[in-house]
Amino acid sequence: MSTPDFDEIIERRGTNCNKWDEMEAVYGVSPQDGLAMWVADMDFRPPAPVQDAVERLAAHGIYGYPARDPDYLHAIRWWMEQRHGWQIEPDWVLTALGLVNGTALAISAFSDPGDRVILMTPVYHAFSRVIKAQGREVAEFPLAQEDGRYVFDWPAWEALLTGRETMLILCSPHNPGGRVWSADELREVAAFCVAHDLILVSDEIHHDLVMPGHRHQVMAKVAPEIADRLITLTAATKTFNIAGAHVGNAIIADPALRERYRAKMMGLGLSTGMFGTDMAAAAYSPGGAAWLEALIPYLDANRNIFDAGIDAIPGLRSMKLEATYLSWVDFSGTGIPAEEIRQRVANSAKIAANAGETFGKGGENFMRFNIATRRANVEEAVSRLTAAFADLQ
Numbered sequence: 001m002s003t004p005d006f007d008e009i010i011e012r013r014g015t016n017c018n019k020w021d022e023m024e025a026v027y028g029v030s031p032q033d034g035l036a037m038w039v040a041d042m043d044f045r046p047p048a049p050v051q052d053a054v055e056r057l058a059a060h061g062i063y064g065y066p067a068r069d070p071d072y073l074h075a076i077r078w079w080m081e082q083r084h085g086w087q088i089e090p091d092w093v094l095t096a097l098g099l100v101n102g103t104a105l106a107i108s109a110f111s112d113p114g115d116r117v118i119l120m121t122p123v124y125h126a127f128s129r130v131i132k133a134q135g136r137e138v139a140e141f142p143l144a145q146e147d148g149r150y151v152f153d154w155p156a157w158e159a160l161l162t163g164r165e166t167m168l169i170l171c172s173p174h175n176p177g178g179r180v181w182s183a184d185e186l187r188e189v190a191a192f193c194v195a196h197d198l199i200l201v202s203d204e205i206h207h208d209l210v211m212p213g214h215r216h217q218v219m220a221k222v223a224p225e226i227a228d229r230l231i232t233l234t235a236a237t238k239t240f241n242i243a244g245a246h247v248g249n250a251i252i253a254d255p256a257l258r259e260r261y262r263a264k265m266m267g268l269g270l271s272t273g274m275f276g277t278d279m280a281a282a283a284y285s286p287g288g289a290a291w292l293e294a295l296i297p298y299l300d301a302n303r304n305i306f307d308a309g310i311d312a313i314p315g316l317r318s319m320k321l322e323a324t325y326l327s328w329v330d331f332s333g334t335g336i337p338a339e340e341i342r343q344r345v346a347n348s349a350k351i352a353a354n355a356g357e358t359f360g361k362g363g364e365n366f367m368r369f370n371i372a373t374r375r376a377n378v379e380e381a382v383s384r385l386t387a388a389f390a391d392l393q
Contacts (some may be wrong), residue, residue: 001258002048003078003294004026004044004045004291004294004295005318006044006294006298006374006375007044007374007375007376008296008374010043010044010245011020011071011174012027012036012047013031013041013196018039019036019038019039019196019370020036021040023036023038023352025148026038026352027029027036027346027352028346028347029351029352030350031347033350034273034338034350034351034352034369035349035350035351035352035371035373035377035380035381035384036352036370036373037352037353037369037371037373037381038350038352038353038354038368038370039370039372040175040243040325040326040370041236041241041370041372042241042325042370042372042373043372043373043374043377044241044295044372045198045241046240046241046279046283046291047240047282047283047287047288047290047291047292048241048287048291049282049283049285049287049288050242050279050282050283050288051238052282053278053279053282054275054278054279056278057274057275057278062217063274064276066113066272066273066274067174069277069281070090070286071280072277072278072280072281073090073093073332074090074092075280075281075284076088076123076280076284077089077090077093078284079236079284080218080234080251082206082289082385083289084207084216084218084221085218085221086218086221087187088251088253089253090252091392092139092252092253092258093250093251094225094249094250094251094252094258094261094262094264094265095246095247095248095250095272096233096238096247096248096249096250096270096272097234097246097248097270097272098209098235098243098247098248099203099234099235099237099246099248100126100130101168101246101248101270102204102233102248102249102250102362103126103127103130103201103233103266104130104133104134105250105268105270106167106199106201106231106233106250107130107134107136107167107201108264109260109261109263109264110166110167110199110231110257110260110261111136111166111167111199112136112166113134113135113136113163114135114136114137114164114165115133115136115137115164115167115168116137116138116139116162116164116165117135117136117137117138117139117165117166117167117168117169118139118141118167118168118169118198119139119140119141119164119169119170120132120140120141120142120143120152120171120359121140121141121143121359121360121361121362121363122143122176122177122359122360122361122362122363122366123141123169123171123174123175123176123359123360124171124175124176124203124356124359125354125359125360127169127171127203128290128360132374133187137164138253138360139160139161139162139165140152140360141156141157142360142361142362143177143362148317148319149173149179149319149320150177150179150318151185151372152185152188152189152202154188154192157192160328161196161276165196165198166197166198166199166240167199167200167201168189168192168193168198168199168200168201169201169203169314169331170189170200170201170202170203170219172186172202172203172204172207172216172217172219173204173206173209173216173322173324174323174324175206175324176324176328176356176359176363176366176386177319177328178319178323178324178326178327178328178355179323180214180215180216180217180322180323181211181217181323182217183217183222186217186219186222186223187222187223187316189219189223189233189375190219190222190223190225190226190266191369193226194225194226194229196325197284198229198373199231200219200229200231201219201231201389202214202219202228202230202231202232202233203219203231203233204219204232204234205233205234205235205237205238205248206238206323206324207240208238208292209238209239209296209299209323209324209325210296210322211296211299211300211303211321211322211323212296212297212300214322214323216323218232219232220232220251220253226383227254228254228256228257229254229257229342230252230253230254230257231250231251231252231257231261232250232251232252233248233249233250233251234248234249234251235247235248235249235280236279236280236283236284237280237289237290238361239283239292240279240283240288240292241372242276242279242280242374245275245276245279245280246276247272247276247277247279247280261369268331270285270286294357298375299325299372300371301375302325302372302375302378303321303325303327303369303371305375305378305379305382306318306327306369306371306378306381307320307321307327308326308382308384309382309383309385309386310329310382310385312386313385313386313389313392314333314334314389314392315331315332315333315334315336315389316329316330316331316333316334316385316389317333317391318330318335325370325371325372326368326369326370326371327368327369327370327371328356328366328368329366329367329368329369330365331365331366331367332365334389334392338355338356338357338364338365341365341367342355342367344388345367345388346386348387348388349381349384349387349388350384351369351381351384351385351390352371353367353368353370354367354368355367356368
């Protein structure tokens with residue numbers, strides 16, 4: 001297998017690409033001279049086995065209803081054991097149309113309209129969207145900071161409980177803060193859910209994108225005692241840049257919990273297509289593992305370049321990524337209002353990046369930048385941001 005070329009220039013403009021073709025409509029940043037650093041996908045080709053799988057399907061040329069593929073389920077089982085030391089059974093796996101859909105299904109299956117669903121904010125903005133869309137209330141429990149890292153704030157959170165909470169959605173590793181929660185921290189989450197009778201949805205989509213020196217902990221492994229209230233969400237899509245396949249997994253060990261989830265899927269008539277499952281099965285392979293082993297050092301180098309550039313600008317601080325490829329930059333030290341910050345980033349630096357307030361309480365003075373792009377773009381982003389805030393030098 002040849003070494004992946006993550007510096008390859010791949011033209012994504014004009015390809016019906018959300019990240020590049022919609023940046024002008026959303027941020028006023030032209031794709032002709034702007035940098036797309038908002039949508040959380042990568043500007044890299046996926047592993048060769050994924051492309052080979054798509055080409056095999058295309059060569060066959062018949063796209064009828066797919067069967068439940070044992071190779072796909074075996075690949076998931078193999079990957080979880082090889083990469084995460086987590087032994088699962090094939091019948092634990094229920095396949096959703098991506099993890100936003102998987103989260104929405106869990107909310108629908110295990111809570112009722114009017115219930116409060118806990119989010120540890122700031123956190124991935126789609127969670128809040130699907131909670132509200134189903135008539136549930138978002139309960140924002142703000143994370144605390146300690147030595148520049150997010151930490152849980154149990155005393156404050158106990159005081160926020162009203163008795164109407166029925167579910168907690170955990171983002172592990174954390175998006176946008178990049179934290180890899182420790183085993184002890186995860187056990188604290190598990191104990192909190194038991195104490196307050198909460199269903200726990202553990203979204204672990206970033207579990208493979210962990211920086212050197214850190215290791216993802218699987219909630220189901222560190223707290224097996226909560227299997228009767230735990231839904232683990234995983235996907236190959238974030239790891240291997242195949243988000244357009246819209247395929248992800250709810251892995252549920254408890255039979256009763258699993259049947260409630262399955263019933264919700266059946267009631268909505270949901271089923272997956274052949275392309276997504278074939279792509280995921282191809283990615284969860286030795287070839288996919290080798291590609292990932294090449295990707296992580298590249299992302300780590302991008303992280304170091306971006307962090308050094310950001311931290312050199314007075315008033316800016318980049319939260320140190322332990323996982324994901326999403327840099328979370330704190331602008332509070334500038335004293336500049338959030339609206340002006342956004343304008344400088346979009347209009348002066350010509351970078352499309354996510355506004356921090358969309359991630360909930362605690363995100364107001366931040367912006368999120370996607371660094372999973374070729375090295376030259378990361379270096380250019382640093383240069384542009386340095387110029388956009390040159391008056392602070």
